[in-house]
Amino acid sequence: MTPPKPLRTALIGAGRIGTHHANAIAHDLHTATLVAVVDPRTDAATTVAEQTGARPESETAAVLTDPQIDAVVITTPAALHRDLIIEAARAGKHIFTEKPITTELSEADECVAAAREADVILQVGFNRRFAPGFVAARAAVDDGRVGTPQLLRSLTRDPGPYGGDPARTPLWTIFLETLIHDFDTLRFLNPGSEVTEVTAHADALVRPDARDAGFLDTSVVHLRFDNGAFATAEASFSATYGYDVRGEVFGDGGMAVAGSGRTSDMEYYGPAGVSYDTSRADTDLLHGAYVAEFAAFVEASNGADVAIPTGEDGVKALEIARAAILSVQQSRTVALTEVAR
Amino acid sequence: MTPPKPLRTALIGAGRIGTHHANAIAHDLHTATLVAVVDPRTDAATTVAEQTGARPESETAAVLTDPQIDAVVITTPAALHRDLIIEAARAGKHIFTEKPITTELSEADECVAAAREADVILQVGFNRRFAPGFVAARAAVDDGRVGTPQLLRSLTRDPGPYGGDPARTPLWTIFLETLIHDFDTLRFLNPGSEVTEVTAHADALVRPDARDAGFLDTSVVHLRFDNGAFATAEASFSATYGYDVRGEVFGDGGMAVAGSGRTSDMEYYGPAGVSYDTSRADTDLLHGAYVAEFAAFVEASNGADVAIPTGEDGVKALEIARAAILSVQQSRTVALTEVAR
Amino acid sequence: MTPPKPLRTALIGAGRIGTHHANAIAHDLHTATLVAVVDPRTDAATTVAEQTGARPESETAAVLTDPQIDAVVITTPAALHRDLIIEAARAGKHIFTEKPITTELSEADECVAAAREADVILQVGFNRRFAPGFVAARAAVDDGRVGTPQLLRSLTRDPGPYGGDPARTPLWTIFLETLIHDFDTLRFLNPGSEVTEVTAHADALVRPDARDAGFLDTSVVHLRFDNGAFATAEASFSATYGYDVRGEVFGDGGMAVAGSGRTSDMEYYGPAGVSYDTSRADTDLLHGAYVAEFAAFVEASNGADVAIPTGEDGVKALEIARAAILSVQQSRTVALTEVAR
Amino acid sequence: MTPPKPLRTALIGAGRIGTHHANAIAHDLHTATLVAVVDPRTDAATTVAEQTGARPESETAAVLTDPQIDAVVITTPAALHRDLIIEAARAGKHIFTEKPITTELSEADECVAAAREADVILQVGFNRRFAPGFVAARAAVDDGRVGTPQLLRSLTRDPGPYGGDPARTPLWTIFLETLIHDFDTLRFLNPGSEVTEVTAHADALVRPDARDAGFLDTSVVHLRFDNGAFATAEASFSATYGYDVRGEVFGDGGMAVAGSGRTSDMEYYGPAGVSYDTSRADTDLLHGAYVAEFAAFVEASNGADVAIPTGEDGVKALEIARAAILSVQQSRTVALTEVAR
Numbered sequence A, B, C, D: 001m002t003p004p005k006p007l008r009t010a011l012i013g014a015g016r017i018g019t020h021h022a023n024a025i026a027h028d029l030h031t032a033t034l035v036a037v038v039d040p041r042t043d044a045a046t047t048v049a050e051q052t053g054a055r056p057e058s059e060t061a062a063v064l065t066d067p068q069i070d071a072v073v074i075t076t077p078a079a080l081h082r083d084l085i086i087e088a089a090r091a092g093k094h095i096f097t098e099k100p101i102t103t104e105l106s107e108a109d110e111c112v113a114a115a116r117e118a119d120v121i122l123q124v125g126f127n128r129r130f131a132p133g134f135v136a137a138r139a140a141v142d143d144g145r146v147g148t149p150q151l152l153r154s155l156t157r158d159p160g161p162y163g164g165d166p167a168r169t170p171l172w173t174i175f176l177e178t179l180i181h182d183f184d185t186l187r188f189l190n191p192g193s194e195v196t197e198v199t200a201h202a203d204a205l206v207r208p209d210a211r212d213a214g215f216l217d218t219s220v221v222h223l224r225f226d227n228g229a230f231a232t233a234e235a236s237f238s239a240t241y242g243y244d245v246r247g248e249v250f251g252d253g254g255m256a257v258a259g260s261g262r263t264s265d266m267e268y269y270g271p272a273g274v275s276y277d278t279s280r281a282d283t284d285l286l287h288g289a290y291v292a293e294f295a296a297f298v299e300a301s302n303g304a305d306v307a308i309p310t311g312e313d314g315v316k317a318l319e320i321a322r323a324a325i326l327s328v329q330q331s332r333t334v335a336l337t338e339v340a341r
Helices: A016-028 A042-052 A078-090 A105-118 A132-142 A173-189 A208-213 A287-301 A311-330 B016-028 B042-052 B078-090 B105-118 B132-142 B173-189 B208-213 B287-301 B311-330 C016-028 C042-052 C078-090 C105-118 C132-142 C173-189 C208-213 C287-301 C311-330 D016-028 D042-052 D078-090 D105-118 D132-142 D173-189 D208-213 D287-301 D311-330
Strands: A007-012 A032-038 A055-057 A071-074 A094-097 A122-124 A149-159 A195-203 A218-225 A230-239 A244-251 A255-258 A267-270 A273-276 B007-012 B032-038 B055-057 B071-074 B094-097 B122-124 B149-159 B195-203 B218-225 B230-239 B244-251 B255-258 B267-270 B273-276 C007-012 C032-038 C055-057 C071-074 C094-097 C122-124 C149-159 C195-203 C218-225 C230-239 C244-251 C255-258 C267-270 C273-276 D007-012 D032-038 D055-057 D071-074 D094-097 D122-124 D149-159 D195-203 D218-225 D230-239 D244-251 D255-258 D267-270 D273-276
Touching: A007 A016, A016 A032, A016 A042, A016 A071, A016 A287, A032 A042, A042 A055, A071 A078, A071 A287, A078 A094, A078 A105, A094 A287, A105 A122, A105 A311, A122 A287, A122 A311, A132 A173, A132 A244, A132 A255, A149 A173, A149 B218, A149 B230, A173 A195, A173 A218, A173 A230, A173 A244, A173 A311, A195 A311, A195 B195, A195 B218, A218 A311, A218 B149, A218 B195, A218 B218, A218 B230, A230 B149, A230 B218, A230 B230, B007 B016, B007 B287, B016 B032, B016 B042, B016 B071, B016 B287, B032 B042, B042 B055, B071 B078, B071 B287, B078 B094, B078 B105, B094 B287, B105 B122, B105 B311, B122 B287, B122 B311, B132 B173, B132 B244, B132 B255, B149 B173, B173 B195, B173 B218, B173 B230, B173 B244, B173 B311, B195 B311, B218 B311, C007 C016, C007 C287, C016 C032, C016 C042, C016 C071, C016 C287, C032 C042, C042 C055, C071 C078, C071 C287, C078 C094, C078 C105, C094 C287, C105 C122, C105 C311, C122 C287, C122 C311, C132 C173, C132 C244, C132 C255, C149 C173, C149 D218, C149 D230, C173 C195, C173 C218, C173 C230, C173 C244, C173 C311, C195 C311, C195 D195, C195 D218, C218 C311, C218 D149, C218 D195, C218 D218, C218 D230, C230 D149, C230 D218, C230 D230, D007 D016, D016 D032, D016 D042, D016 D071, D016 D287, D032 D042, D042 D055, D071 D078, D071 D287, D078 D094, D078 D105, D094 D287, D105 D122, D105 D311, D122 D287, D122 D311, D132 D173, D132 D244, D132 D255, D149 D173, D173 D195, D173 D218, D173 D230, D173 D244, D173 D311, D195 D311, D218 D311
Parallel strands: A007 A032, A007 A071, A032 A055, A071 A094, A094 A122, A149 A230, B007 B032, B007 B071, B032 B055, B071 B094, B094 B122, B149 B230, C007 C032, C007 C071, C032 C055, C071 C094, C094 C122, C149 C230, D007 D032, D007 D071, D032 D055, D071 D094, D094 D122, D149 D230
Antiparallel strands: A149 A244, A195 A218, A218 A230, A244 A255, A255 D267, A267 A273, A267 D255, A273 C273, B149 B244, B195 B218, B218 B230, B244 B255, B255 C267, B267 B273, B267 C255, B273 D273, C149 C244, C195 C218, C218 C230, C244 C255, C267 C273, D149 D244, D195 D218, D218 D230, D244 D255, D267 D273
């Protein structure tokens, strides 16, 4: 039995996460090759291309029209996702896009339709579905040990101190870019159920000076699922102790808890007590999950029946994010059915 | 320096928790003696009295008029608290009452006023303030390591399977009896701040058959504090793995997490992986905290300046519980100022 | 059913551990009372007596001849144990002695004989048998989960920095006073088996300047049991992170690990990673175990059939310590049968 | 800056660990390619070759004479190591050999000399030096947090139930194949010091029926280092809970503990308490360490100055293993200087 040929991929968007992903595909994934790196910023494209042995490109068209390329990995700003996804689908390329699928629901629907019509894979970068702890938590749900989920929790806290620029951060980023992970995680840990209602609370506690400009850096969102389960999603832009990603699913059979920022199993005992190191970056803590999600993408692109977060999952998470935004705007609980296209 | 004479106490209410407390005072606390146990159910009073060397009484008046008794510990149903507290205060007895202080705010105010007028100690049984993990978490707030609290969590899950009788459970018990602990814990972990807003969600997920009768066994409550912090309180009446009490306070300096159901530091490694035992009962997991809260009560009664949860703390927690009930009734966020007396 | 009257005890030896024990008996144990505290240093006796409500005595005879005293707790230097135990036995008092039972085997045999002849309880202060983690580890042996023990480990590390005076420390203290705990623990975790062979290694690594005077502060001792199990006992006089007491028993069914210096279940997450506090003193970490061993002593003195470390257990541990000393002296493995009386 | 071309490697020995290593090099390491797989068992070579895209070979000469091959990875039985290493060195190939370097010291010396003369890299497969927990423990030694090591521990327990065939296991396998890892780990955690003395104890506790044939499956080895530190190495062929690899280094500054069989950070809370999964195989638990050691081998082969376990480290560990064997044979402590070539 000969294994399939490596999937020939092009990366579009040579920023921080794009650089990570390009290297992961080129160096840590034997089932794919990285053929090209696209970025209008020639320097960025060239740098990543040199790291990975790919060719630099400044135009997306150059990869979409290249028959030697099977798939694209989109790591541009979210505002560009819709056009790129639709064009890539029409060009017959399989598509891995970083989250969120898009920031507008109508555009997300278009993306899903385009991928379906072109019969290409459309996978969204919900990495936690591939992190071992979350995989094991889901397994504890699937095998019945958790029972019917009743109470769930998912949180994301970015490593602090926060060094971003609120003025350059799009409105609602905490929902569209950060909590979108948690909304997906909560669906992942409560499989077969969907969110019906959202009540969101948010403020600028890390950068209160930016509050008046609409910046939000801290949020707690309450979700209700159609199987009755309650869920809490929580985010902060600044955790002094590093990148913090955790999940909890409690049911009538038991509870599974996942997530730890530990970088190794070493514990140090000293005059100040016992301590262990925590991770400072997603590309560190979740590197293995990133590689695993690309491996699944390759398998799906090769026709295998593997579980991946699809475009539809991207839409579902975006619906929740949109409901959360509406909830904050109107200070009330919002039904998912209220979310407009 | 001679230590003060043991505080002479009477226990009122020889039920499950009263039995525990009577034994804790009689056997584990050298600064107090248990003189009498009051319960109209003569059998119950006698049983506990025999266990503890106290005298059984069927009438509260017998202890309130006894000049040889310095203090009372009230472990009756909450509906009786108001009258007992006011009578005890008027009789000049120091008062330790189990939570909640009362179930009605106006009555709670009366209790606080009565104790103040009589110049007696009025302490509410918020035991987590005395559990080592929660004490250490608060210390991490007080010494600045946590910084300004921004995100808090407190939860209570009773050991399952739930064996109670919904039909005999007063309405709103999950707020008035269970989450009242979490409301106090959240205030304890965010000292100097008060709750301004409450959004509560609740349902009967453990006993859905009792939902129509108004029974609620699962709840998630969102709180906002006046220092901007967001908090989540969570409760379930049935955790298969035992009694679960946890707290988390995250701030701009760091995070403190407290609470574990572990019964010892033993870990067993076997064919099914690694495991450790968890506690099945509050009187097991929190026995030390109960003894510590009585020790503090004795010290306070003897005039020492020790930190205890006061009647005022009882009122504050009850205000939150009442706001949570209103929030569930009206399916909306409720300001604490809306809570009627 | 009336509980027995409190056991009337006298403490002999008002040093550091004696002070702790006196307070534990007087304040934390409702089944015993502390009647007298004996120490030739009148100040010491008086201080402890005032703390506990006992009467101070300077002569042991005063308590041995007092018919109102049922039992003695011996916390003097080990060199005095033999005479005190024999006298107390002859006076018909039940006896709790701190470890080691004596430092000479022939004297230990005399003590056991005296207690047997007088039909009094003789219990040795092997506190770990009463620490919850070790109790649970033993339970995992007793219930078959560990299977037949094959590899065991026990260690004791005193909190550092070491502040003792090597010049005032008796020779072989690390074996007779420190590792004696581990020798007993290993027997406790391998019930029904006895040690056959000892190979000990020791040096002065904490205070190398005192090595030439025969001082030893660090040791590793290898034991062989008659069921084939291998065991390692380890000790250091100076652990920067606090008092460290751990045990491990590995068998053909699984492994149980006990012991942790944690002072609470709080974990702090900060810029330096995650940390938790450790205990600095045995009287802190093992306070509950001390109370539990006294409770068992009282029960045994009252005729109950409870498991306690007996004089015979004290002899067995001393045999191992003596073999370890011989092993160090002669740099070879020593059979337990070689240990001379 | 162009990265070096991938190192062209051939694997010699397509058994269990060879199969793992071939796949790791071919699939998880972008800095190397696997060109050939050698095994006289044609089926085995072909199977692994097909998995990895390499060419199968039945003769070692075919790869040693191939100028398109830069390096060999030796995973044959240890008895073949000496000849293969010397031949590969003479052929100018860089060499990665699984442990032990050889089973005879004189042969190990020859291997080191041959590699030195040919100026090729000779690395021994001491994988724990590349496992994150052990790396972090060593870092805590290097940065001074541990201080001067005084007490060390390293253990290896193979996953049970033991399914090997004692009759087909070479004598002393527990020392030469299993504990050799621990001997190296202890040197790794006490850098700059060397072992001076060995006292070994061993027996057949897992398979007592094979004891008379000289089979040994359980062992505890005591080591003394020239900086005074005491160390314990421990091994069992059968741990019911899976593959267990741990290390501990205690010094006058603090302690670092490494090693955990956890397969993820998920914890399950259920009716039987809390549990987590443990690893059942070295190729699972240590896969990342294997990849990391190959990455270091490639870098070293490319001339980089990276820390690797060298042939000399292989000799040192083998000296300790040989001393341990002599110690068991003669039931006494053996000085390392006694070990004959």
